[in-house]
Amino acid sequence: MNIVLNWVDFAAISPLLIILVGALLVLLLETFDESASKKYAGILTLATIALAIYAAIVSPPSHNNLLTPWLRFDSLERLFTVLFLAIGFGSALLSSSFFQRFEATRGEYFFLLLSALFGLILVGASADFLTLFLGLETLSIALYVLCGYMKKWEISHEAAIKYFLMGALAAAFLLYGIALIYGAVGTTRFDALLGGYHALAAGSDKVLFLSGIALVTLGLAFKAAIVPFHVWAPDVYDGAPTPVTAFMAVGTKVGAFAAFVRVFFDALPQFDILWHEGIALLAYPTLIYANIVAIRQQQLRRFFAYSGISHAGFLLIPLAAGTPDALSALLFYLVVYALATLGSFAVLAFLDERTEGVLLRDLKGLFRRSPLLAGVLALCLLTLAGIPPTAGFFAKFYVFKVAFEAGYYALVIVGLLTTILSAYYYLRIVAIMFAEVPEETASPKRSWPAALVGAAAFAAIAVISCFPAPLLQLLQLK
Amino acid sequence: MSILFLILFLVPFAASAAAFMFRHIPKWYAVVLSCVPLAILIAGQGRWIGSNIQYAWFPAMSIQFHLNIDALSLVFLYLTAVIIPISLLAAGSLAYAHIFYGLVFLLQGLLIGFFTARDLAVFTIFWEAMLIPLYFIINLWGGPQRQMASLKFLIYMIAGSVLMVAAVLALYFAAGKSFNLDTLAGVSAGAPYAVWLFGIFMLAFAVKTPLFPFHAWLPDAYCQAPVAGTILLSAILSKAGIYGILRIGMELFPTLLQEWSPLLLGLSIAGVFYGGFAAWMQRDFKRLIAYSSFSHVNFVMVGLFVWSQTAHSGAILQALNHGITIAALFLVAGWLEERLGTTSFGHVSGLAKFLPQLCWLTLLFVLSSVALPGTNSFVGELLILFGLFVNYPWAAAFLALTVILSVIYMLRWMQKVYFDEPSLFQDSWMDITVKELAIAAPLAFLILWIGIYPAPVLNQIKPASQKIIAEETT
Numbered sequence: 037m038n039i040v041l042n043w044v045d046f047a048a049i050s051p052l053l054i055i056l057v058g059a060l061l062v063l064l065l066e067t068f069d070e071s072a073s074k075k076y077a078g079i080l081t082l083a084t085i086a087l088a089i090y091a092a093i094v095s096p097p098s099h100n101n102l103l104t105p106w107l108r109f110d111s112l113e114r115l116f117t118v119l120f121l122a123i124g125f126g127s128a129l130l131s132s133s134f135f136q137r138f139e140a141t142r143g144e145y146f147f148l149l150l151s152a153l154f155g156l157i158l159v160g161a162s163a164d165f166l167t168l169f170l171g172l173e174t175l176s177i178a179l180y181v182l183c184g185y186m187k188k189w190e191i192s193h194e195a196a197i198k199y200f201l202m203g204a205l206a207a208a209f210l211l212y213g214i215a216l217i218y219g220a221v222g223t224t225r226f227d228a229l230l231g232g233y234h235a236l237a238a239g240s241d242k243v244l245f246l247s248g249i250a251l252v253t254l255g256l257a258f259k260a261a262i263v264p265f266h267v268w269a270p271d272v273y274d275g276a277p278t279p280v281t282a283f284m285a286v287g288t289k290v291g292a293f294a295a296f297v298r299v300f301f302d303a304l305p306q307f308d309i310l311w312h313e314g315i316a317l318l319a320y321p322t323l324i325y326a327n328i329v330a331i332r333q334q335q336l337r338r339f340f341a342y343s344g345i346s347h348a349g350f351l352l353i354p355l356a357a358g359t360p361d362a363l364s365a366l367l368f369y370l371v372v373y374a375l376a377t378l379g380s381f382a383v384l385a386f387l388d389e390r391t392e393g394v395l396l397r398d399l400k401g402l403f404r405r406s407p408l409l410a411g412v413l414a415l416c417l418l419t420l421a422g423i424p425p426t427a428g429f430f431a432k433f434y435v436f437k438v439a440f441e442a443g444y445y446a447l448v449i450v451g452l453l454t455t456i457l458s459a460y461y462y463l464r465i466v467a468i469m470f471a472e473v474p475e476e477t478a479s480p481k482r483s484w485p486a487a488l489v490g491a492a493a494f495a496a497i498a499v500i501s502c503f504p505a506p507l508l509q510l511l512q513l514k
Numbered sequence: 515m516s517i518l519f520l521i522l523f524l525v526p527f528a529a530s531a532a533a534f535m536f537r538h539i540p541k542w543y544a545v546v547l548s549c550v551p552l553a554i555l556i557a558g559q560g561r562w563i564g565s566n567i568q569y570a571w572f573p574a575m576s577i578q579f580h581l582n583i584d585a586l587s588l589v590f591l592y593l594t595a596v597i598i599p600i601s602l603l604a605a606g607s608l609a610y611a612h613i614f615y616g617l618v619f620l621l622q623g624l625l626i627g628f629f630t631a632r633d634l635a636v637f638t639i640f641w642e643a644m645l646i647p648l649y650f651i652i653n654l655w656g657g658p659q660r661q662m663a664s665l666k667f668l669i670y671m672i673a674g675s676v677l678m679v680a681a682v683l684a685l686y687f688a689a690g691k692s693f694n695l696d697t698l699a700g701v702s703a704g705a706p707y708a709v710w711l712f713g714i715f716m717l718a719f720a721v722k723t724p725l726f727p728f729h730a731w732l733p734d735a736y737c738q739a740p741v742a743g744t745i746l747l748s749a750i751l752s753k754a755g756i757y758g759i760l761r762i763g764m765e766l767f768p769t770l771l772q773e774w775s776p777l778l779l780g781l782s783i784a785g786v787f788y789g790g791f792a793a794w795m796q797r798d799f800k801r802l803i804a805y806s807s808f809s810h811v812n813f814v815m816v817g818l819f820v821w822s823q824t825a826h827s828g829a830i831l832q833a834l835n836h837g838i839t840i841a842a843l844f845l846v847a848g849w850l851e852e853r854l855g856t857t858s859f860g861h862v863s864g865l866a867k868f869l870p871q872l873c874w875l876t877l878l879f880v881l882s883s884v885a886l887p888g889t890n891s892f893v894g895e896l897l898i899l900f901g902l903f904v905n906y907p908w909a910a911a912f913l914a915l916t917v918i919l920s921v922i923y924m925l926r927w928m929q930k931v932y933f934d935e936p937s938l939f940q941d942s943w944m945d946i947t948v949k950e951l952a953i954a955a956p957l958a959f960l961i962l963w964i965g966i967y968p969a970p971v972l973n974q975i976k977p978a979s980q981k982i983i984a985e986e987t988t
Contacts, residue, residue, distance in 0.1 A: 364574055403654075407613070411534075423646060424639040425624075430572055433635070433679065437575055440683045448683070452676050459672045460665075463649070467661055470653055508574045 041102060048098030048109055050091040051117050052157055058084025059150035066143020077142040078132040078485075081150060085125045092117040105225060108163045112302070115510070116160025116294050119371065123290065124153040126378045126492075127283040129485035133385045134279045136483055138186065145185060149283070152178035156287055160294045165214045165224035165252075168295055172210070172259065175291060176203045179284060183276045189391045195275025202258065202268035210255025216248030226303035233307055249311060252299065260292035262352065263322040266345050273341035278388045281337045282381035285344045286374045293351055293370060297363065306358050316356040316444055322349030323450055327457040331464075336384060336394045339461075340377065343420060346458060347373050353435050353451060357442035365434040367511045372419065372431040372500065379416035379493025383409050385486035402469040406480050410469045412490045419497050421462035422455055427500040519565040522554045523581065523630075526623030533616035544615040545602050551622065552595035562588055571636070576691055581630040586978035589830055590629040590757050593837045596956070597749045598622045603953045604845050605742040606852065608655055617647040618742070625750060629757060634682050635693040637761070641678075641718075644754065645671050648746060655740040663738035670731040674721030681714040685766070695765060702766040712767040716778075719763070723755030725778075725815055726785025729808055736804035737857075741848030744800070748807045748844060749837040756811070756833050759818050760978075771819070778819040779906070783913055785812030790919035799927055800857040803847055806883060806920060807840045810891075816913060817898035825901020826979035827972060832894030834971070835882075835964060839891060842879040842957040846872065849950060850931070853943055859927065864936030868943045873932045875946070875954055880928055882961045884921045890964035893972075 046053065062080055066073040097109035107113075128149060135142060151174060158171030180203065184196030218224050220241050221232030236242045254265065261269040273281045300311070326349060330342035351369055354362035384394045386409055387402075403410035419428035432455065436448050500507055529547040533539055555562070562583045571579035583591070598618060608614050621644060628640035645668055653664035682693070688705035689697050705711060721728045736744050763771050771778075789809025796802040814836060817829025849872060851857050866873040882889035885896075895917065903910035946954075964971055 361574070368574075407610070418646065424642045429639065429642070434572075434575060436679060437683055437686070440680075440687060445680075448680050449677070452680055456669065456673050456676055460669055463665065463668060467653055467665060470650070471661065504572050505570060508572065512574070 039102070041100060044096055045098040045100040045103055047091075047095050048100075049103065049107065050095050051088040051121065052154060054084060054088040054091055055150050055154045055157070058088075059147050059154070062143055062150065063147045066141065066147070070141070070143075073141070073143045077146045078128065078135070081128045081146040082125065082132075084150065085121050085128060085153070089118060089121045089125070092121060104163065106164050106167045107158075107161045108298075108302075109161075112297070113161040115367070116290075117157050119290065119374070120153060120156040120160060120287065120294075123283070123287050123374055123378065124149065124156075126382075126489045127279055127287065129489050130279040130282050130378075130381055130385050133483040133486040134277060134388065137388060137481070138277070140186060145182070148178040148182050148185075152182070152283065152287065156291045156294075159291050159298070162295075162298055163226050165217070165226070168298060169207075169210060169214060172291070172295065173207060175288065176207065176259075179203075179280070179288065182280045182283075183272060185280065186277050186391075189275070189277075191275040191391065192277070193275075195272045198268055198275075199272040206255045206258030206265075209251050209258070213248045213251025213253075213255060216244055216251065218248075220245035220248060226298065229303045230305070230307060233304065246308070246310070249304075250314075253311070253314070256292055256295050256299075257318065260289060260296070260348050260351075261341070261345050262318055262348050263325045263345065266322070266326070266348075269345060270338050270341040273344075274335055274338040274393075276337070278337060278381065278384060278393050281340065281393075282378060285340050285381070286377050289344055289348060289351075290370050290374055293348075293355075293366065296355055297366065300355065300358070301363050312356050312358050312442075315352050316447055319349050319352035319356060319447060320450055322346070322352060323454045327454040327461075331457065331461045333461075334396045335392060336396065336399075339396075339465075340380070343458075343462075344377070346454070347420070349454075350432065350435055350451065353439045353444070353447055356444060356447065357438045359438060359442055361441070362438045364508065364511045365431075365438045368504075368508065369431040369435055371507065371511075372427045372497070375493050375496050375500075376416040376419040376428060379490055379497065380413055380420070382486045382490035382493060383413040383416070385489075386480040386483055389481075396465065396468060399465060399469050400471050402480075409480060409490070412494045413469065414466050415494055415497060417462040417466055421459045423459065425501055427497055427504060430501075430504055516566050518554060518558050519562075519581070519583065519630075520567055522551055523567060523623065523626050525550050525554070526619045526626065530616045530619035530623065533612050533619055537612055539612045539615060541602070541605075541611065544611075544618075545599055547615075548599045548602050548619065548622065549595075551626065552592075552599065555591060555595050562591075575635070575686075575693075577635040577693055578633045579636055580633040580694065581627060581636070582632040583630050584978070585974065585976075586757070586760060586830070587630045589834055589975060589978065590753060591626060593753060593834050594622060594625045594629065594750060596960070597745065597837055597841050600841050600845065600953065600957065601742040601745040601749075604745055604848055605655075605740065606848075608740070610654070614651065614655060614742075617650050618746070621647040621651075621746065621750075625754070628754060632695050633693045634685065634695055634698060634762075637695075638675075638678060638682050641754070641758070642672075642675060644751070648743065648751065651743040651746065652735060652739045656738040656743065657740075658738075659734065660738045663734040667731050667735040670721060674728070675718035677714045678718045681711040684711055695761075699765050703769060708767065709770065712763070712770040712774075715758070715762050715767070716774075719755040719758040721755075722758070723752050723811055723815065724808065725755075726781050726788055726808075726812055729785070732808055733801055733804055736807070737798070737800050741844060741851075744804075744844045744848075745841045748804070749841040752807070752811045753833050753837055756814055756818065756829070759815070760830070763818075772821050775819050775821060779816060779909065782812040782815040782819060783909060785809065786816065786913065786916045787919070790916050790923065794919070794923040794926070796923075797860060798858045799847055799931070800844075800851070802923065802927055803840070803843050806843075806923065807836070809916070809920065810836050810840070810883070813895060813898065813913075813916070816902060817894075820898075820901050820905050822901040822904055823979050824904070825898050827975050828894050828897025828899075828901055830975045830978055831964075831968070831971065832891065832898060835890040835894045835961075838957055838960050838964075839879060839882045842954065842961070843876075843883060845954060845957070846876045846879055849946060850876070855942065859931050862937040862940075863930055863934035864932070865943065866932040867936045868939055869932075869945045871951065872946045875951070875958070876932070877928060878958055878961070880924045882965070884924050885917055888962070888965045890961045890968075892965060893968045 155174030162168035180200045258265045326346035333339035354366040419426040422428040422432040565583045567581040624644045631637035793805035817825040885891040
């Protein structure tokens with residue numbers, strides 16, 4: 037039995053270690069020199085994440101049996117790690133832009149952001165229910181604090197409390213589900229789940245296992261904000277500071293689906309048709325409800341909560357299908373969604389001046405004030421609406437193809453019909469941007485970090501739209 | 515030729531990117547750029563058929579970026595290449611002109627892709643994508659109610675074609691995971707729910723063209739759009755629907771199209787009459803031309819829905835003619851609007867005295883629109899009527915009455931505005947300039963050329979209409 041970790045093993049987990057060290061350094065900097073922290077905390081965070089991305093790309097896999105029961109080192113893990121880190125990089129840039137406008141201590145903020153990233157990477161790499169839970173909790177606890185980070189904002193108080201209560205409840209469900217599964221098959225390791233399940237005799241053990249799975253699904257559905265477990269999302273997104281909302285909209289969403297992928301694609305591929313039917317049943321209300329309610333939103337953080345819920349509905353479709361192709365479809369959709377949402381928030385960062393964030397009417401006449409910003413936001417919204425020839429169309433088309441192949445015809449039809457609604461509300465925003473300028477609005481403030489995120493998202497969407505093949509090749513796992 | 519084809523396809527996109535980036539682009543510069551595809555088309559004349567572009571676009575779903583030019587594509591490519599420069603010339607001085615040019619170039623590129631797509635997924639992508647530049651053109655430079663009109667236009671279009679994606683996927687699986695139109699043509703008839711798939715495609719095409727009674731978006735969009743936008747909508751967008759019927763309807767579902775022919779014929783003949791009567795009732799000449807366009811487009815569709823080669827060549831020719839004539843009519847209507855400051859008529863009359871050149875130019879285009887012998891529409895409509903007469907003589911007799919209808923409403927407009935008692939002269943009533951005459955000249959030339967000596971154009975069209983019928987009979 038191997039009981040020591042070699043250098044290669046440390047190298048394998050180096051992204052996690054780099055994030056951990058970076059987070060602690062940021063915290064120390066804040067403790068000892070507040071003014072230096074004000075200047076350098078953001079840069080230190082960005083450097084940490086950049087280094088971690090590099091490490092994630094070059095790090096070798098570890099075969100040490102001290103690590104492998106807990107963490108996976110496969111191509112999926114690498115992909116998730118890079119994706120999470122890229123999202124973290126974008127969010128950190130947006131946060132720097134936010135702090136140009138609003139005054140608050142930086143050190144703790146970036147520490148919490150890095151902790152949340154740590155949790156996300158853990159989720160993407162988990163090989164056991166315990167690491168999965170640990171990752172989700174690290175993520176959530178950091179986010180509870182981040183949500184209420186602007187201590188003087190009243191809406192943030194409500195958001196943080198709601199998020200904490202709901203999140204704690206979801207964690208309890210998840211943990212209870214894990215306990216039931218452990219009770220049924222006697223292990224929490226993912227690689228033993230499928231064998232354990234098939235070895236179960238029909239009867240009480242199977243019921244135990246399935247109840248456990250149901251509770252785990254429920255816990256994850258809370259995190260992913262799937263109807264009817266979505267009620268926290270609009271209030272929390274609404275009350276949190278804008279860069280935190282961006283991180284939640286993208287990072288948490290991708291994290292929750294990474295957890296789904298780990299448990300239901302990796303550990304239990306197509307273990308029971310019942311589960312897939314159940315996921316399909318969740319997809320219908322998610323698609324319909326979120327798309328209808330999104331039409332009426334005026335506050336853009338809240339709007340993106342509903343937009344995110346509706347996209348979670350689309351992401352459920354490949355989960356329901358569960359075919360090997362579905363995984364690539366899901367990942368492709370996640371990447372496109374993450375890019376377009378981050379790009380939209382980058383534009384919002386330019387206009388973010390008040391506690392309640394950007395309202396729909398603030399966008400009025402944006403095109404006349406800044407054609408560049410309007411162009412980026414328009415492309416991102418068209419991508420989210422899935423209008424060809426943007427990458428968003430390919431993402432939806434791919435998801436529909438997978439659903440069609442698996443025989444979920446009704447889901448395809450409902451999904452298509454809801455795209456009419458989504459086209460309406462995304463394009464309504466575009467139309468408002470192109471409307472006349474009201475008299476009193478000032479031109480948007482300059483902010484290079486947000487500009488960087490916007491430009492990167494714009495370029496990435498444009499390239500993926502014209503040449504999706506390289507990204508697809510990257511996502512064809514195994 | 516494939517290299518030249520690639521250049522033809524990429525030039526508009528490059529021009530579009532350039533226009534978006536550089537703020538101050540003189541108008542003549544944009545017009546020259548927009549003429550490049552026409553120049554390329556003419557330079558490669560006679561060698562276009564069979565040109566290909568192909569690369570694997572989205573391998574996970576075997577979407578091939580496959581463009582191919584055949585006789586049918588070529589007709590519509592020429593139409594696009596002619597109309598785009600005209601629409602740019604028709605645009606007055608606009609705020610943010612470079613964005614406008616960029617959008618028109620973008621539309622040009624998307625249309626070239628659409629009219630040559632050989633892969634059903636690529637076809638669908640271009641089909642939907644061309645809405646976006648048009649939406650912005652209406653939304654940014656349109657009339658007072660442009661917001662509502664552009665949103666209505668877009669939602670109608672998306673609602674019409676949203677289920678097309680499902681139908682495309684159904685065909686994809688029926689053909690064993692291929693979007694290639696040639697492969698699909700072999701299996702589409704036997705595909706499960708073929709009737710539904712056909713219905714979904716027809717709905718999409720019917721909304722875009724628009725076929726009666728799917729035209730509710732049309733009056734607002736046509737009237738609120740700027741002149742250039744109206745030209746694009748009426749001359750090219752309606753042709754996209756017609757091209758869709760020719761390409762998808764006739765290649766993939768020939769038997770169903772024949773089975774549904776009585777219903778579709780009935781709708782389109784109703785549309786011809788509805789459009790004609792609606793035009794008659796208008797007190798606003800832009801709306802009048804909009805309804806007349808609707809009426810004539812439905813006339814074209816009559817030709818499509820009769821299963822006869824004569825009618826099909828008539829329909830393809832008439833699609834081309836309608837594009838030219840309606841662009842010309844909206845062009846002169848735009849000039850008249852500039853001079854009168856309004857699009858409603860009845861306030862002033864006898865303008866022929868003050869604007870003689872504009873009056874005669876308008877009259878030429880009006881006569882082409884009412885299909886006077888010697889003009890282009892006469893040839894097209896006559897061929898359609900011939901084809902219809904062989905199969906449905908009574909319907910042909912009935913439809914021929916609409917020619918009188920169009921004379922009534924068009925000449926009523928001419929009568930009220932240009933003739934009658936002259937009103938008092940106003941300073942803004944300047945006759946058209948040499949520049950404006952030069953813009954209209956190519957259109958007038960085409961109208962008379964096709965009207966007097968249609969053989970070269972008909973020879974171009976023949977292979978397209980023959981191919982469809984030949985495939986059916988074998």
